[in-house]
Amino acid sequence: MKKKDIILLLVLLAIVGASFLAYWWMSGEVGEYGQVVVSMEGETFGTYSLYKNQTIVIPGRLGDNVLKIEDGYAKMESAGCPDQVCVNHTAIHNKNEMIICLPNEIIVEVTEGEQSKTDAIAQ
Numbered sequence: 001m002k003k004k005d006i007i008l009l010l011v012l013l014a015i016v017g018a019s020f021l022a023y024w025w026m027s028g029e030v031g032e033y034g035q036v037v038v039s040m041e042g043e044t045f046g047t048y049s050l051y052k053n054q055t056i057v058i059p060g061r062l063g064d065n066v067l068k069i070e071d072g073y074a075k076m077e078s079a080g081c082p083d084q085v086c087v088n089h090t091a092i093h094n095k096n097e098m099i100i101c102l103p104n105e106i107i108v109e110v111t112e113g114e115q116s117k118t119d120a121i122a123q
């Protein structure tokens with residue numbers, strides 16, 4: 001193998017690696033500290049672990065929205081909104097995925113969480 005070929009190969013590997021990282025960063029799995037952030041009418045309603053099975057009742061102005069977190073997936077179980085778009089949304093799991101309930105102004109978003117950063121500082 002010629003030196004030029006090796007450099008070309010390394011460049012190709014770097015490009016593949018960078019795009020993989022970019023994909024992982026943009027839409028990858030959030031890992032064990034993944035969180036579900038619920039906001040209502042522009043304000044944070046609550047932050048919940050994506051890996052703790054729980055049911056959250058969000059008191060929207062048109063009726064309660066019930067968010068279910070199970071096995072790393074968050075899904076709108078039922079909603080007080082007339083269009084039910086949020087209920088028909090598939091379960092979210094990856095970073096930056098969202099379920100939006102427009103009539104109730106409720107946004108449910110998956111984020112990476114803060115725990116890993118706290119750990120890094122502690123060490």
Ligand SMILES: [Zn+2]
Pocket residue numbers: 079081083084085086087100101102103104
């Ligand atoms: Zn809705």
